[in-house]
Amino acid sequence: MNFTEVLRTAVFALRGNWMRSALTSLGVIIGIAAVIVMVSVGQGTQAEIDKLVSGLGSNRLDISGGSGVGGGGVRLAAGSRYTLSVDDADAIRKEIPEVQYVAASLRGGTQVVYAENNWSTQWQGVQPDWFDINEWVIASGQAFDARDYSGAAKSVILGDTVAQQLFGDQDPVGQTVRLGRVPFTVVATLKPKGQGGFGQDQDDLVVVPLETARRRLSGATALPPGAVQQISLGVGRAEDLSYAQTEVEALLRQRHKIQPGDDDDFTVRNIAEIVATRTQTTRLMSLLLGAVAGISLIVGGIGIMNIMLVSVTERIREIGLRMAVGAGPGDIRKQFLAEAMLISLIGGVIGIALGIVGALLVGKFGSLPVALNGKVVGLAAGFSIATGLFFGYYPARKASQLDPIEALRQQ
């Protein structure tokens, strides 16, 4: 029996019991739709993590001042003691060749004022490599030049959010804004990065040269000379990261004269490690979601097998007759397999449509990120075919192995 004939016979058989066929498909529809929605959510979350990785840089380290012990023995947060200095940054730059970028920085909060607009934001006082490490790109204007850094120039670069808030559509470059009470010249704006991996607005900041920040913005705080809050560094190759981390730790311990056995007075934060943990969590979540979807698909498949077995029993005389008039075991197997495949394929097509709609709705109204792509749909289509094949095979084989004499004798 050729393919069209097998298909025609299968369609005919399914139409004859269309209510049953539709209900059986429903199991596959739900299973496939669940696979699409769940996998899309899993992939969406993974994509968020990837964005986080690229947003923070997977080959960077962040060193902050040691968590100090304040008055009354209260343990203070990392960076609350100024144990790092510009000299530390210079030493790292000089002595650890694997480190490609080094930037010491200070930060704080301030009001930015332009004309009648003002905006509360974060400032960052940075060294030149900071832009590369954090992958900031100048949108318009010029980056700080060497004299800005060395001369503690009152130049500022605005993040996109700040520029929008203060200037709207106007070009801020060349304008004067006040940070607190100090007037600064806007030399550039940054290209927007959007929301960060932790949901914060990355573009809500202003950037000034490190020495400017020390003299003009953190004046009120009594800083030790040359002190910085953070040193960020980037290695050229990601595989050097943990080696660089060890080197940096050793160098800083030596420079800070920390005795063996004593605690570090600084903290090295490896973003890659944090990201790896989060990726693992996400992967586990995706796996669980996928498993739930997979189980519902299996339940759908069992439904198909169940109905096909019932169908074989019900149509045992038909099978016997078809065998008597010349249908071979292969023909019978093909016929029942085609029916199971058709149920699961139709279920698959409808399930894919529903799954796509469902994923889009979750993406639109749900709080979960959704990444819908052809791969997910292809996977679902493959699953629906596999379901039909897997769960249809046993009943089809059972039908094909019937003895025509026995089958014809059934009432």
Next chain:
Amino acid sequence: MNASEIEARAPRAAVIQTRDLRKVYSAGTEAEVVALRGVDLRIEPGEFVAIMGPSGSGKSTLMNLIGCLDTPSSGTYHCDGVDIATLDAEQRAGLRLEKIGFVFQGFNLLSRMSALENVAMPMGYANVAREERLRRAQAALDAVGLASRAQHRPSELSGGQQQRVAIARALINRPPILLADEPTGALDSRTGEEILALFKQLRDADHTVVLITHDAEVAAHADRIYEMRDGELHAAAAQQASRP
């Protein structure tokens, strides 16, 4: 037709030839049943033969063997020259498709299909194209006098009409052997006569008809009659009178 006339047509081989055919069920156990005890049967093309016998005599077993639905425990069966002992289930199906047309007591039509589709159904397994199939099925229905009923479902037909549809279906692949198992059993006697008359027409059109029945009156329509008794086949008196 007498023996010498059959000899005269000699070059044509027998369509059904069995030698010492035996069938034992559950061999070697306490439930062992010997259904056939060495059956020798030779049927020539164009014959109308009846095999008679009460239930339990082994005639169903013989019919299943002749119909290539089953294989013998020992002995040989050549179906239109093919030794079925060597065939697997798939090959036996192929042989049934080509050589055997079945007519059953209960008609065995597929209730959701029209008469036309029922008749056309076996040709699907012979990979005949659909248009050709429907054309031939219509011709076959014409031949059994049901041209106008082609689109009717079996439930819309009388018993006699249903059996005609079944006969059309049995003949659709032009098999050399037509095997009818109690074909009149579910019909009233007048309709049964019509069906038997149709068999005679088919014999005259050079089909080989093997009729299995428990009813002597029905068997009497055949040219030759065999009787099954306890798994053994015995020739009964020839029915010369029924031949026109």
